[in-house]
Amino acid sequence: MGDERPGRLGRSVRDGTSHDRTHVTLQDVARRADVSLATASRVLNGTTQVRPDLRERVIAAAAALAYAPNAHAQALARASSQAIGLICHDVGDPYFATIARGVTRAAAEHGLLVMLASTSRDPAREVAYTAMLRAQRARAILLIGSGFEDRDWARAMNAELEPYIRAGGRVAVISRHHSLQVDTVQPENREGAAALARALTGLGHRDFAVLTGPHALTTVADRLGGFRDGLADGGVRLADDLVIEEAFTRDGGYAAATELLRRGSRPTCVFAVTDVMAIGALAAFRDHGVDVPGQISLAGFDDIPIVGDLVPPLTTVALPLVEMGERVMNLALREPHGSRRRVERIAGEVVLRASTAAPSRTVPG
Amino acid sequence: MGDERPGRLGRSVRDGTSHDRTHVTLQDVARRADVSLATASRVLNGTTQVRPDLRERVIAAAAALAYAPNAHAQALARASSQAIGLICHDVGDPYFATIARGVTRAAAEHGLLVMLASTSRDPAREVAYTAMLRAQRARAILLIGSGFEDRDWARAMNAELEPYIRAGGRVAVISRHHSLQVDTVQPENREGAAALARALTGLGHRDFAVLTGPHALTTVADRLGGFRDGLADGGVRLADDLVIEEAFTRDGGYAAATELLRRGSRPTCVFAVTDVMAIGALAAFRDHGVDVPGQISLAGFDDIPIVGDLVPPLTTVALPLVEMGERVMNLALREPHGSRRRVERIAGEVVLRASTAAPSRTVPG
DNA sequence: CTGAAAGCGCTTACAG
DNA sequence: CTGAAAGCGCTTACAG
Numbered sequence: 234m235g236d237e238r239p240g241r242l243g244r245s246v247r248d249g250t251s252h253d254r255t256h257v258t259l260q261d262v263a264r265r266a267d268v269s270l271a272t273a274s275r276v277l278n279g280t281t282q283v284r285p286d287l288r289e290r291v292i293a294a295a296a297a298l299a300y301a302p303n304a305h306a307q308a309l310a311r312a313s314s315q316a317i318g319l320i321c322h323d324v325g326d327p328y329f330a331t332i333a334r335g336v337t338r339a340a341a342e343h344g345l346l347v348m349l350a351s352t353s354r355d356p357a358r359e360v361a362y363t364a365m366l367r368a369q370r371a372r373a374i375l376l377i378g379s380g381f382e383d384r385d386w387a388r389a390m391n392a393e394l395e396p397y398i399r400a401g402g403r404v405a406v407i408s409r410h411h412s413l414q415v416d417t418v419q420p421e422n423r424e425g426a427a428a429l430a431r432a433l434t435g436l437g438h439r440d441f442a443v444l445t446g447p448h449a450l451t452t453v454a455d456r457l458g459g460f461r462d463g464l465a466d467g468g469v470r471l472a473d474d475l476v477i478e479e480a481f482t483r484d485g486g487y488a489a490a491t492e493l494l495r496r497g498s499r500p501t502c503v504f505a506v507t508d509v510m511a512i513g514a515l516a517a518f519r520d521h522g523v524d525v526p527g528q529i530s531l532a533g534f535d536d537i538p539i540v541g542d543l544v545p546p547l548t549t550v551a552l553p554l555v556e557m558g559e560r561v562m563n564l565a566l567r568e569p570h571g572s573r574r575r576v577e578r579i580a581g582e583v584v585l586r587a588s589t590a591a592p593s594r595t596v597p598g
Numbered sequence: 599m600g601d602e603r604p605g606r607l608g609r610s611v612r613d614g615t616s617h618d619r620t621h622v623t624l625q626d627v628a629r630r631a632d633v634s635l636a637t638a639s640r641v642l643n644g645t646t647q648v649r650p651d652l653r654e655r656v657i658a659a660a661a662a663l664a665y666a667p668n669a670h671a672q673a674l675a676r677a678s679s680q681a682i683g684l685i686c687h688d689v690g691d692p693y694f695a696t697i698a699r700g701v702t703r704a705a706a707e708h709g710l711l712v713m714l715a716s717t718s719r720d721p722a723r724e725v726a727y728t729a730m731l732r733a734q735r736a737r738a739i740l741l742i743g744s745g746f747e748d749r750d751w752a753r754a755m756n757a758e759l760e761p762y763i764r765a766g767g768r769v770a771v772i773s774r775h776h777s778l779q780v781d782t783v784q785p786e787n788r789e790g791a792a793a794l795a796r797a798l799t800g801l802g803h804r805d806f807a808v809l810t811g812p813h814a815l816t817t818v819a820d821r822l823g824g825f826r827d828g829l830a831d832g833g834v835r836l837a838d839d840l841v842i843e844e845a846f847t848r849d850g851g852y853a854a855a856t857e858l859l860r861r862g863s864r865p866t867c868v869f870a871v872t873d874v875m876a877i878g879a880l881a882a883f884r885d886h887g888v889d890v891p892g893q894i895s896l897a898g899f900d901d902i903p904i905v906g907d908l909v910p911p912l913t914t915v916a917l918p919l920v921e922m923g924e925r926v927m928n929l930a931l932r933e934p935h936g937s938r939r940r941v942e943r944i945a946g947e948v949v950l951r952a953s954t955a956a957p958s959r960t961v962p963g
Numbered sequence: 964c965t966g967a968a969a970g971c972g973c974t975t976a977c978a979g
Numbered sequence: 980c981t982g983a984a985a986g987c988g989c990t991t992a993c994a995g
Contacts, residue, residue, distance in 0.1 A: 254766040256735070258988060269966045274990060284964060299761040304733040305679065306988035308670040309971045315730070316713065325699030325903070325920070327692065334690030337716040341723070346730055348681065349714040351702040358706075365680070365711055368669040370621070396664040401619040483903070516907050538690075538848070542881045544909035555690070623972060634982045639974060649980060671972035674987045 257298045265294035277302065308370060316346040317565070318366030321377040322354045326482070326509060327537040328554065332377055332407065335558020343566060345372065354481070356386040363393040373403040373565035377558075379452035380410030387412030405565035407557055409451040416575045418561045422452055422534075423459035425550040425581025429504065429532060430463025432583050437591045438502040438530065439469055444489035444514055445506045446481030453481075456506045456534060475500060479510075486513025494521050501530060501592035508533035508540050508549055515543065515588070526590035536584060545587035552581050622663045630659035642667065673735060681711040682930070683731030685724060686742040689716045691847075691874060692902040693919065697742055697772065700923020708931060710737065719846070721751040728758040738768040738930035742923075744817035745775035752777030770930035772922055774816040781940045783926045787817055787899075788824035790915040790946025794869065794897060795828025797948050802956045803867040803895065804834055809854035809879055810871045811846030818846075821871045821899060840865060844875075851878025859886050866895060866957035873898035873905050873914055880908065880953070891955035901949060910952035917946050 263273035268287050275281045276291040283291075294300075308314040319336055321329040333349070340347045348371060350362035359376075366374050374397065381387075390413060394404055398415075405416040433441070443460060446453045461471050477492050479485035486505050490513065493503070505511035511533030518525050525531050525545060533540065536551035560577055569575070628638035633652050640646045641656040648656075659665075673679040684701055686694040698714070705712045713736060715727035724741075731739050739762065746752075755778060759769055763780075770781040798806070808825060811818045826836050842857055844850035851870050855878065858868070870876035876898030883890050890896050890910060898905065901916035925942055934940070 254764070256765045256988090257761070260988075270989085271966055271968095271991080272964085275965090278990080280991090282964065287965085299757065301729060301732045301758075301761070303674070303735060303988050304730075305670040305673040305735060306971090307733075307990075309668070309674060309973085310988080310990040312971065314670065316734075319714075323699065324689070324702055325696050327695070330692070330695035330698075331690050333695075333714075334688065334716065337689055337714065338718075341716075346727075346734065347714045349684075349698075349702065349712045351699065351706075353703075362711075364666060365669075367666045368672075369681075369711065370668060370670060392664065393666075396622070396666070399619070400621045483907075512904070512907055519909075539692075539877070539904055542848075542877055543907070544884075621972090625972075635973085636975080636982055636984095637980090640981090643974080645975090647980065652981085668972050671987090672974075674989085675972080675974040677987065 256303065257300045259302065261298055262291060262294045262300050265298065266290040314370045314372055316348050316369060316371050318348045318350065318371040318374040319377065320350045320352060320359060320362050320375065322352055324349065324351045327539060328507065328509060328535055329377060331537060331554040332558040335555035336375060336562050339559040339562035356381050356383060360389045360393060363390060367393055367397045373405065375561055375565060376406040376410065379408045379450040380413065382449050382451060403565040405561050407561050409455060411451065414574050416564050418557050418564060418577045418579060420552050420579045421581055422455035426456040426459030426534065427463030428583050429550050430460045431466055432585060433502050433532065433589065434464060434467030434469055436589060440500040441469065441471055441502050441504065442475040442477065442493055442498060442500040443471065443504045443506065444486055444510055445476060445478050446485060446510065448478060450481065453506055460504055481507065483509050483513040486510030487517045490514035490517035494523065503529055503531050505533050508535045508537045508547060511547055525588055527593060530589035532589055548586045548589040549584055550581040551584045552579060621668065622665045624667065626663055627656060627659045627665050630663065631655040679735045679737055681713050681734060681736055683713045683715065683736040683739040684742065685715045685717060685727050685740065687717055687719045689714065692904060693872065693874060693900055694742060696902060696919040697923040700920035701740060701927050704924040704927035721746050721748060725754045725758060728755060732758055732762045738770065740926055740930060741771040741775065744773045744815040745778065747814050747816060768930040770926050772926050774820060776816065779939050781929050783922050783929060783942045783944060785917050785944045786946055787820035791821040791824030791899065792828030793948050794915050795825045796831055797950060798867050798897065798954065799829060799832030799834055801954060805865040806834065806836055806867050806869065807840040807842065807858055807863060807865040808836065808869045808871065809851055809875055810841060810843050811850060811875065813843060815846065818871055825869055846872065848874050848878040851875030852882045855879035855882035859888065868894055868896050870898050873900045873902045873912060876912055890953055892958060895954035897954055913951045913954040914949055915946040916949045917944060
């Protein structure tokens with residue numbers, strides 16, 4: 234039992250105690266169990282029936298040697314990998330972190346590992362990571378976060394994605410990536426922002442400002458456009474100089490709100506296109522002694538986990554972020570029907586909280 | 599130039615337009631460039647000088663075919679992978695998300711991909727993921743987040759980690775994992791909590807409660823122990839029934855604070871062992887009409903990004919989370935000096951904000 | 964049920 | 980500088 238074959242010349246014995254910086258191999262297991270490589274493989278994969286005594290010997294040998302299969306060799310032999318790729322702008326951002334929670338949860342159910350890439354919103358790195366994930370033969374590549382409206386970026390991404398898909402890779406995205414013909418989980422940014430605008434005009438507001446991120450991001454464009462539409466429904470027009478563009482971060486929101494005040498603008502209601510920016514805006518208003526919602530009402534978008542705990546709690550358009558992560562993962566894994574692009578629409582729900590109120594009457598009107 | 603060799607019988611031509619669900623291979627590139635496999639490999643890896651004209655032909659062929667090397671084949675041939683593994687309790691938690699930002703940043707600098715595993719605080723899944731990452735031959739495995747004081751878990755983890763390390767794998771952790779002999783980035787939980795306690799008694803507080811997570815977590819034990827020590831320095835003793843244990847989450851903090859109030863306890867100061875729990879506690883106090891810091895002062899630990907934006911902003915012990923992520927990545931990559939375990943201590947800094955104040959004088963004393 | 968052998972797609976001594 | 984060939988560690992028809 235477990236006796237070593239004689240004659241393993243020129244090779245150090247692998248008995249689980251040697252320190253030769255080398256991994257235990259299926260060959261080692263087979264040798265120790267005194268069976269063929271094929272049999273050892275079959276036992277460990279459970280693919281075929283194997284005589285019980287052999288089976289036991291293999292299992293014992295694998296345990297004794299603390300054998301771990303080489304996933305690269307398996308991927309090569311099977312021509313398929315156990316990992317999927319997830320590309321986001323910034324793992325530290327609660328929006329992405331929450332979606333990532335959904336992705337990892339769904340991936341775990343399929344026994345898949347998630348390779349995470351955080352691009353710091355650099356389009357070039359997005360392309361570079363896609364290439365890496367393609368090289369890794371990731372089972373699927375998930376793009377989370379707004380696309381860029383940029384022809385060069387689109388061309389470079391497609392140059393990576395097309396051969397990947399042609400070779401059987403799956404791609405799915407969250408948010409609009411117009412230039413990419415891929416399966417999509419699409420939050421209804423336009424409709425959500427429009428509904429929010431209507432709710433806000435319904436409260437009596439007429440004077441608005443919007444704090445946005447870079448307009449090259451499709452999400453920014455959609456939410457801003459939808460918000461304008463919703464205002465129009467209430468007969469309100471948003472002046473261009475009341476749309477302030479800054480970085481798509483908490484600090485960007487702070488800067489945008491500060492700039493708004495610096496210009497002397499005093500809208501009764503401000504919409505920040507993401508909750509993260511709204512958090513910054515709220516801090517800026519507080520630091521400048523502007524009461525929310527007393528002097529300015531403030532609303533965001535996304536409903537990231539923290540916003541209900543803010544003071545005041547933030548009015549927003551709620552998106553089921555964890556679920557969106559699960560859905561984009563499952564969408565990528567589901568066998569495509571022909572080559573038509575699939576789109577799963579996600580409705581946003583307007584959640585009115587204390588950060589918005591009817592405009593105060595101090596100004597005669 | 600680029601002319602196909604004749605006689606590729608029984609194989610569809612790979613010209614970049616076929617849809618045969620098969621990846622382009624280095625062999626395809628070599629063939630199109632009319633050079634040997636070895637030469638193609640050398641050009642693409644830049645390892646050796648290659649005659650300029652051949653070099654150009656290879657590069658052109660690779661581009662024309664949109665070639666992406668198979669990372670698994672490379673890993674197998676080179677016996678080294680481009681990926682590292684990161685195991686955390688929950689990517690959605692701002693503590694881990696912020697550390698992950700540091701890890702991904704450092705990994706990017708080394709051209710490494712991060713395989714992310716989120717365990718939902720299930721020790722069994724932590725072990726299972728470690729096995730997967732070992733199979734992936736991850737260059738390093740990073741364990742983020744508190745260890746469990748659990749002998750079975752320690753045994754199972756060591757059974758995975760020891761053979762991995764023996765074979766040349768690197769392991770580094772954040773926080774104390776007593777049972778694991780690995781390189782560690784160690785926040786000074788004891789010292790930080792003690793310093794916080796002293797600052798709080800310095801403010802005049804004598805009546806404390808602590809909201810904690812599961813006591814089997816080393817971080818919980820260390821922070822609680824340190825806090826007790828710090829109180830003792832001020833001559834204050836913490837009664838056992840004023841330590842309330844709940845889940846290590848925002849909702850756990852909410853539940854713990856609610857339970858505290860339900861029992862009728864009215865300490866003047868409450869310490870939640872993490873900011874995430876403190877956020878929940880703050881919400882609970884607000885919902886129950888308890889003014890912070892008017893009636894109860896509240897402090898947390900970690901200084902996750904949001905806490906400065908809360909109302910009131912939270913007193914806490916600040917840890918450089920992004921930097922910790924970078925350091926644990928770099929520590930794992932740095933060649934070990936002998937087999938001694940390395941420990942990098944991270945000091946926590948007490949940051950007093952408006953959530954703590956001197957106890958009110960309403961109670962005669 | 965079991966084994967010998969081919970093959971997955973690369974890299975890299977080893978000869979020229 | 981270049982190529983033929985062995986080898987990385989598996990899986991899986993193909994024969995028995």
